[in-house]
Amino acid sequence: MYDVIIVGGGPAGSSAAIRLAQRAPEIASRSLLIDKAIFPRKKLCGGGVTQHAWDLLRALDVTLDIPMFPIHQMRLVYDDLVATFHWRNLFRVVQRAEFDAALLNVARARDVEIREGVALREVARDDAGVTLVTDAGELRAGAVIAADGANSIVRQKLGLVRSDRISRLMEILTPVESPERSFEFANHTAVFDFTPLVKNVQGYYWDFPSYKNGAPMMNRGLFDARVRPDRPRAELKTVLAAELQQRELDLNTLKLEGHPERWFDPNEKHSAPRIVLAGDAAGTEPWLGEGISHAIDFGTRASDYVIRAFAKNDFSFADYSKIISNSALGRRLRFKKFIAHYVYGNRGEWFYRWGWRALQIGLPFVQRD
Template sequence: MTRRYDLAIAGAGPAGSAAAWQAARTGARVVLLDKAEFPRDKPCGDGLTPRATNYLQKMGLADEIAKFHRVNRAKIYSPSEWELSFPRRAGMPDHGHGIRRCELDTMLLNNAAAAGAEVRQAAEVVGPLVDDDGRVTGVMLKSGEKVSADAVIAADGAYSPVKRGLKLESQYNGYSAIAIRAEMPVNRPDFDSLDIHLKLRFRGDQLPGYGWVFPLGGGRVNIGVGYANSYKHWKQINSTQLLGEFMATLPRDWELPSIAELQKSKALQGWRLPMGFTAWPPWRPGVLFAGDALGAARPVSGAGISKALQSGMAAGECAIAALTNGGPADFTNYQQTVQAVWGKEYRRGRLFNKVAGIPALTGAALKVLDSVNHPGFRTRLLLWESTLSGR
């Protein structure tokens, strides 16, 4: 059986659901496909920056988001402690939130459906449909069903079946972060900061990464570590062991569970996060890439939710605009949009990752950062100002 739509979207995470919401609002026939049944969890830091919060507000979800635990600042440990307040800017929130992905993604999925998108759960996309000219004309489901569409948005994650099926190479050498996290109870009052620990070592080497403690409210936190694969020995790292070593540096009176307990309860979750564009150009005839399939995460911090939402909304808008005014063979408008907004930042970020993968340089930079007392200089040196504030 073959069904046809204006736009088929593979993956109903933040990027896919944002794209479906954006496109469906125009009256387009949109289908949103995901292999899971919602609610479902996804490994993530579960922290929303002000920029991510702003995109959710633009999508009409301000009241829903406000119900979740609020964060007002970041605390950076380098290892000395310093604070970064989220800036106050006209029209922008000065806060973020702690929210589990099972709740966030279900909210976004329902929002796309309310906008008019057809949502199909337990519908796993296994690859693209391609015509004789090489243009993507839809997707194939694991069930054998073919879903035809004038255009496809591949928001199907780091291991994108659509991208794999097309055997694409990127013009940019993006990097990936390897991360592991667990949600757990903590014996401390609820707090309102995203806590980031920059001193993260492996066999004496300073890693290009950090550990985090993000609050979820109700006496629970998300604790994790992440590091970039620009470090030449990254494959030798046991991420579970690294997380345990990081947790051992946190206050004992927090009474955190052991790594063994977290493993037994299956609370540990690891993942790969593509950063700095791993699919470029971000389109091919008939298909646009968004979220992790694009490698949209910020290359300095690995922050992914805001960029997933932003890339999804841009892909949805550009896809419909191109289909209305020329057809599915050319989505240069999407490439121009992404390049104009992120180009300079992501060029710097790819260079940053390359340099940060050299332990001696990263260690020396961290010593300089730790010796400086001026908050403004620190934030600019680390690019945290643009990263956490969401610029």
Template sequence: MKTVDVVIIGAGPAGSVCGYLLQKAGKDCLLIDHASFPRDKICGGGLTPKAWQLLDQIYPGLEYAYNPITRVRTFIDDEFRCEFSINSPKRYIRIVKRRDFDHLLLQRYVGEGGAFLKGSFARFDEVGGDYPVVVTLRSGQQIACKYLVGADGATSRVRQQIAPDSPHGMLSFEQYQSRSEAAGDTITIAMSRDYVHGYFYHFPNQKEDVVGFCDLVATKQKTSDVCATIGYPLHDHERLHGAYIPRNSVVSPFKRVMLVGDAGGFPNRVSYEGLYYAFATGKNAAEAIISGRDFRQVNRVMYRKKRKEDFLDRVVYSGGGLAVLKALMHFPRVVQYLFNVFV
């Protein structure tokens, strides 16, 4: 049976960041994903300032393609409310195309000597000894490891084994709309009392426009209706993609099995931003393994953030919360200030 220090299931940003840092620290890793890369990924691709600044810390000098966003346009209850500029480049949002971005991070991991295997996770078992976790793939292949990191997204099979009743989360639908003109510098966000804890978004990356909608009762028809109402109708000739966004964190009870990124339910509960939390939790898992500390301790700040966000989610998406936001839209400078503070 093959043995390695760490098996990581899922080669998205959380898994690739974790593997990259472990390889740099001299740990022997095997990163496993069922997909061949590059592959498409349902995600608006927004790197908030805290996300790309953390990325710069993890990968000093990393060059990647992105579209800088300098303006934000908002709608509430199907009406245009305000538009404001992001005045400092340090606060710009960077929109990446996930197909290319995720592949780049995987390549950086492989460049550090990390091994990649195309395969599908089936289960893990604790067996004790020097390599106390045995990972079994659907092919029947088994790998013994010292640590297992589940980074396999919102429908994580690692999480399903740990917490079989854990829900996948809310549905998000997206369409990638081709365009002939240059990328715009504005993102559009729309919220409404008709949306259940969700919002509409339009994010232009360097290659296409990402038009999407998410809420707790999202359907293809509702997505189509919302997009048309806001002024970004879906294109008949382009496919509408769907994916889950997890809304519940799962803490692994096993010291040597960790859940990071979407697999651990870490996306922001209000904005549903996932990339920052993928980088942060992937980094924390690597730190826990390198130092021999418990991941739950290393990652405790992230768990506290989730509890705070659960409260904000109930406030922001309530009728009263939306009424306050609607009133604030009369003061774009106040909205701009709040945006800079919280994004």
């Protein structure tokens, strides 16, 4: 029987394992991380790793040697209005397959047992522990950290699923033949185009410069928070095709992929006796959909919580949701949810045009070179 089983090897799960090894090596030595995939595995994501995420990794004594493209400015677009935010190393764009595999390898190097290619089928709890039924047999643990993504099997088995807390994302990668002639590459710029707001998209189109296997690529996509489910549902593929056409790209010739993203609601339950949710399984923010830093933070806090549970021999986990909601992580998630509700509400054209003009005036005073 394991002390802790972590389900999911993404940033939340790997960070949880690394934190266990850092704070409670005796528990980590009796813990296991499982994931249904074999790493490196494909993961759809814009790949923006914020400075806050790197700070969290440094606190875990983690450095990653992977290709990344530094972003020094955000180009915020609405129709014909453009506001630019300058901040050196605002974030770095990575390929998630490389980032997640490297972070999982750190957990492995910290002597946490890792099993890849193990898919979870069922979850059963009793007074003494949790039984996980997998395609490789049954596993038993005193506690479980569920970091198995927006479509979390653990969350489903606990009956904590709500379909109205899901954002939608579509993404493509396109090669860049001459990066020196690309505005985004030459100026280390990420584009956030909010013009699709007028087409009922509760979000934005993005262009992120990046590298894949050493080749320059543009990560392009569309984010629809759906934080206001009462509003009409946007036709994302049609909107994305129009955005790409403006960039002289034909969606029909490109490989389009999509994925959901769960957003955090502090009023929902994120735990059950002996089980806590972390990362996308619990939710991220619906404003910009940035999930990596929150996943790392979630995994770290979930491990701290489980370590305290072992110290107190209390596995009710009744106050986990409250502790997360009142933490710095919870406050950030709640704040960004408020912004999303406000910005993606039923606003008129005047609201966005006035807002962008305000950004044009104010952003030059908030920058770092």
